[in-house]
Amino acid sequence: MAIIADAVNTAIIGKGLMIGGGFIGPAIGIGLIGGSYLQAVGRNPEAAKFLGQALIFVAIVELFGLLAFASIFIVK
Amino acid sequence: MIGGLLTRFAEAGPTVHVAPHEVFSLGGLTITNSILYGWVCALIIIALLTWVARQVTLRPKGGLVQFIEVGVDFITNLVENSFDDKKVGRRYVPFFVTLFFFILLNNWLGLMPIVGEGFRSGEAPLFRPFTGDLNGTLAIGVFTMLLVYGASIRESGGIIKYLKHFFIGSPLNPLFLVIGLLEMFTDLTRVLSLSLRLFLNITIGEIVIAVFAYLGSVAAPITALPFTMLEFLVAALQAYIFTILSTMYLAIAVNHAAEHARHDSLTDDDVPETIGVNTGAVHGRA
Numbered sequence: 001m002a003i004i005a006d007a008v009n010t011a012i013i014g015k016g017l018m019i020g021g022g023f024i025g026p027a028i029g030i031g032l033i034g035g036s037y038l039q040a041v042g043r044n045p046e047a048a049k050f051l052g053q054a055l056i057f058v059a060i061v062e063l064f065g066l067l068a069f070a071s072i073f074i075v076k
Numbered sequence: 077m078i079g080g081l082l083t084r085f086a087e088a089g090p091t092v093h094v095a096p097h098e099v100f101s102l103g104g105l106t107i108t109n110s111i112l113y114g115w116v117c118a119l120i121i122i123a124l125l126t127w128v129a130r131q132v133t134l135r136p137k138g139g140l141v142q143f144i145e146v147g148v149d150f151i152t153n154l155v156e157n158s159f160d161d162k163k164v165g166r167r168y169v170p171f172f173v174t175l176f177f178f179i180l181l182n183n184w185l186g187l188m189p190i191v192g193e194g195f196r197s198g199e200a201p202l203f204r205p206f207t208g209d210l211n212g213t214l215a216i217g218v219f220t221m222l223l224v225y226g227a228s229i230r231e232s233g234g235i236i237k238y239l240k241h242f243f244i245g246s247p248l249n250p251l252f253l254v255i256g257l258l259e260m261f262t263d264l265t266r267v268l269s270l271s272l273r274l275f276l277n278i279t280i281g282e283i284v285i286a287v288f289a290y291l292g293s294v295a296a297p298i299t300a301l302p303f304t305m306l307e308f309l310v311a312a313l314q315a316y317i318f319t320i321l322s323t324m325y326l327a328i329a330v331n332h333a334a335e336h337a338r339h340d341s342l343t344d345d346d347v348p349e350t351i352g353v354n355t356g357a358v359h360g361r362a
Contacts, residue, residue: 052154052320059317063269066276073094 015072022068029061094279096209099202113191114206117182125177144177151176154320158327160334164231168326171223176319179216182207183278183311187285187304207314208278210271217271220322228329232336241332266325270318277314281307 037054040047096108124144131141151173159165185191186205206212232238242263243256285303292299 052316055313055317056320056324059273059321062277063273066273066280069280070272070276 011075014075018068018072018075022071023065026061026065030058033057033061093201093204096204096211097201108209108211109201109204110206110209110212113186113203114182114212116203117178117185117206120185121174121178121181125174147177147180148173151319155323158323160331164330164334165327168223168227168323172319172323175216175220175322176315179207179274179318180312180315183315184308186278186282187307187311205278205282207274208282210275213271213275214267216274216318217267220270221267221325224322224326224329227326228333231330232333237336238333241329241336270321274314274318277310281310 033054037051040050096110098106099109099112100107128141128144131137132145136142136145152169155169155172156162156165182205186208191201191203191205207216229235229238232241242259243252245252247253247256281303285300285307288303289296289300
């Protein structure tokens with residue numbers, strides 16, 4: 001492992017994995033929220049007024065992706 | 077001209093600063109570029125809203141005044157409808173309207189080319205978005221949550237009564253104790269989640285614009301424009317989300333306290349069987 005660490009800058013690989021892995025989850029989550037919202041609107045068009053509530057959940061989910069992004073500044 | 081500024085913004089590669097720079101020192105206090113920008117924004121918002129407040133007429137004249145009126149109306153409805161008692165909600169409207177406009181103006185003016193790397197004083201950029209600095213958003217988050225805690229303690233009538241709300245049963249029961257302590261901890265993390273969300277969204281927007289302006293080199297205005305437009309949307313969305321989340325934190329605590337107070341004032345004789353079915357569930361289904 002030490003040889004690999006000398007030859008390759010492992011921090012960049014770590015950052016890449018962190019960004020990739022950390023963004024997959026929120027991407028799926030936001031997709032699910034948007035899909036459910038559209039499904040609800042399709043079934044009952046009066047539900048369209050709940051867009052604000054859907055956006056709150058987007059914000060909550062999105063935070064975890066942002067935290068993964070913030071973590072790349074810690075990896076040296 | 078915009079193109080020239082945008083290419084200057086990108087000339088030294090996508091250099092990204094996450095920490096603010098010191099511009100000057102005021103009697104031992106370090107004044108960073110984000111503080112400077114925050115002051116400018118605060119002055120603009122005070123002047124603008126004071127002017128608009130005098131311009132409001134019964135018959136709207138249109139233009140900027142009406143735009144701000146629509147925003148104020150939107151936040152007012154949002155805050156008032158979150159509370160069970162609209163009179164209680166009305167008390168907190170001014171704070172949330174100011175909060176919304178401050179964050180919105182900060183985010184939108186932060187997209188201007190003179191804010192950020194394009195406009196330097198010496199080594200450091202002269203301005204930096206106040207919301208793109210963790211110190212700034214942390215200050216906003218801490219003060220918002222202090223208001224929420226203060227208001228919740230006042231509405232529930234004493235700190236002991238307020239702390240009681242975290243426990244669903246007697247705190248002597250170990251399960252309820254652990255759940256209550258966990259609830260308290262979750263409440264404290266709201267400061268961090270509020271401020272980190274705003275800070276990271278704005279900073280990531282700056283980084284994305286910087287990277288795409290760099291990749292475009294000569295065609296920087298064309299490559300960076302779509303992301304600047306996207307950031308306009310994100311900036312408005314984040315201002316809305318910050319406001320509605322802090323409103324919800326306050327409304328949940330205050331509504332809960334009001335419900336308890338109503339419950340305490342009733343004696344066993346006049347408690348109907350259906351007291352558990354409150355209007356909230358009905359509203360949710362309607």
